[in-house]
Amino acid sequence: MSKSLLFYEKEDYYDYKLSKNLDGFSIISISKLINNIDSININDYENEIIDISVITEYKNIQSITEQLLDQIPDTQLFICDVSKKETVEYELRFIFETFENIDKTSYEKLNSSKNKDPNNNTPLKLHKKVTDLHDDQLTQFFIDFNKNLYGHSKFKDDFEEQVRIFQVFNKLGENKILSLFLMGESGVGKTEVARTIFNCLKGEKKFAKINFGNYSSEFSLSSLIGASRGYRDSEDGEIFMKVRDSDVGVLLIDEFEKSNATLFNYFLNVLETGILESSLGEQIDLNGFIIIFTSNITKEDFKKRISPELRSRFDYKCIFTLLSDEEKRKYIEFRANSIGKKVLSEYEVDLTDQIKKHLVNEIKVSNFKNMRDINKKIKKEFIRYLGNNISIRKNTNIGEKAPLGFPDKILNFFKS
Ligand SMILES: Nc1ncnc2c1ncn2[C@@H]1O[C@H](COP(=O)(O)OP(=O)(O)OP(=O)(O)O)[C@@H](O)[C@H]1O
Ligand SMILES: [Mg+2]
Incomplete structure (x- = not known):
């Protein structure tokens, strides 16, 4: 040999x-x-x-x-x-x-530098981040954020405070990343927090989301940070692809507790240095990013499963509780408005008020915990409402302006 x-x-x-x-x-x-x-x-x-x-x-x-x-x-x-x-x-x-x-x-030395994206040689300044917002932009950001995320008022107050502190200390070079750990039952809006931040920062590409539930094996670190394990045939790990494919400085790590000690340690280091480093030595500077970790574990399990070093490294931890009935009703109204808007622009028929009334009357919010289930019920009820009111189009003005095929066309639109 x-x-x-x-x-x-x-x-x-x-x-x-x-x-x-x-x-x-x-x-x-x-x-x-x-x-x-x-x-x-x-x-x-x-x-x-x-x-x-x-x-x-x-x-x-x-x-x-x-x-x-x-x-x-x-x-x-x-x-x-x-x-x-x-x-x-x-x-x-x-x-x-x-x-x-x-x-x-x-071999020849070129002028590559670690602040450049080695794949296209452009500086990684492409992400829109909360740390780049001016005062008035930040104020608008929170107005939008608070409007689009329902309930969780304590979290909203704390989040605003955390971001404002983060902006200052990030500029001073002390805080590279704002890390939030959100716990709570399924379907109460934990993932929605990251999605809402992405939308409020006017993200146009995809938002970077990794599910750690897929990373519990012994090879998980190489899948995540380097080497090809099938993710688009790339040698890069999933996390690099996701961060590069996004245009907003937000990274969501779902089901964080499902992974293993190697990954925990890796993230300990990321939170400390603000740098994602692949096994090939590529670095992505996450300075100014918000990283949101979510988990369904209880407060007791949080202490058991997550090491004290890591626990103390999160800037903010919060337990999301169920939304109140009033908040759920507001959410239904919001969904009715957005469905109504879509129908109006697609079919030039304004059904918003009728839909809203029907949904609020028919959906008993106290029966639902998970907002995903409310969403499903909203769709079902909307279809039922249209089905029951087909005759309306003959003798009221609802159907008069409608193009041929309404409401079957709408039914199909919402079934998809
Ligand atoms: N507080 C909320 N404000 C606005 N929308 C919400 C809220 N909570 C839930 N939703 C809606 O319900 C859906 C499910 O919420 P989300 O994905 O955030 O749940 P989750 O808490 O992350 O649950 P899981 O633990 O199962 O991942 C979202 O797509 C969103 O439309
Ligand atoms: Mg989630």
Whole structure:
């Protein structure tokens, strides 16, 4: 065996990658091979350089690497992040014969910098953040936020206070990220908080949301922060893709308690430094971001499941309680207005008041805890209302202006 492993320094990674790309090579993560361990075709990797940095995330480093590399010719190029040197040199001492640093003079240095997005070389200033809002914009932001999120008045007051403190201390360089931990029953608006912030900051792309329920296995860190585990065939982890695909400085981590200690520790570091770092050494600066963690756990479980270090790292923790009946009614009115508006613009018929009256009368709000269930009921009742009032179109003015096919067309519109 005469395989050799070359170490790169993180800051040189993108220069190295680019120069190799120009030579016709691409770099892939070893996790891609691990995922296909039973169907490796060595010819597929002729023009690939295999980055093994992520191997340290796996439990059986030796056996997994051995099993893999046995199938691959010695001429294959292998590289690794130098920060993993100690572990890798020890664990893989029988697999690689030589360990060396990449010769920096062998490739051209470009002016990549860690504040740039390595994929398109534009500075990552693309996210709209609360820290960038002027006073009057911030005031408007809270007016919109408070209007669109129903109930939770204590949270709203606290949130405003937290954001205002965050703005000041972020400017002073003390607070990189505002982290909120929201607990409470299903369907009371925890995720809605992040969505509302996104909308109020006028997000046009997607809002960045990760569900930690999908990240409970031992390989979860590599899925999240690097190496290809099927997320759009990319070597990047899901979290990088999601943050890059968004235009607002908000990141939602759902079902936080479902993941494991490795991920908790990773996030401990993110909250501390404000930097997301991939296993390939890419960094995204989250300075000014709001990160919202949500969970269905109870207050007691929160203490059991989340370590004290992490607990103390959240800037704000809150338990969302059920909405009051009055708040639920207001929500129904709001939904009736928005349905009414859609119908008006699509069919030039104004049904808003009738729909509102019907929904408020027919939906007994005290029977519902979860707002998702209220939403379903609203749709059902709306369809029922239209069904029962088909005759109206003949003898009242509701249907007169309606185009042919109303209300069947509307029925279909809302069934979709
Ligand atoms: N307080 C609220 N204000 C406005 N809309 C709400 C509120 N609570 C719930 N909703 C509506 O109900 C739906 C479900 O709410 P959301 O997704 O925020 O629940 P959740 O608390 O995150 O629940 P889960 O724990 O199941 O994820 C949302 O899409 C939203 O339309
Ligand atoms: Mg949710």
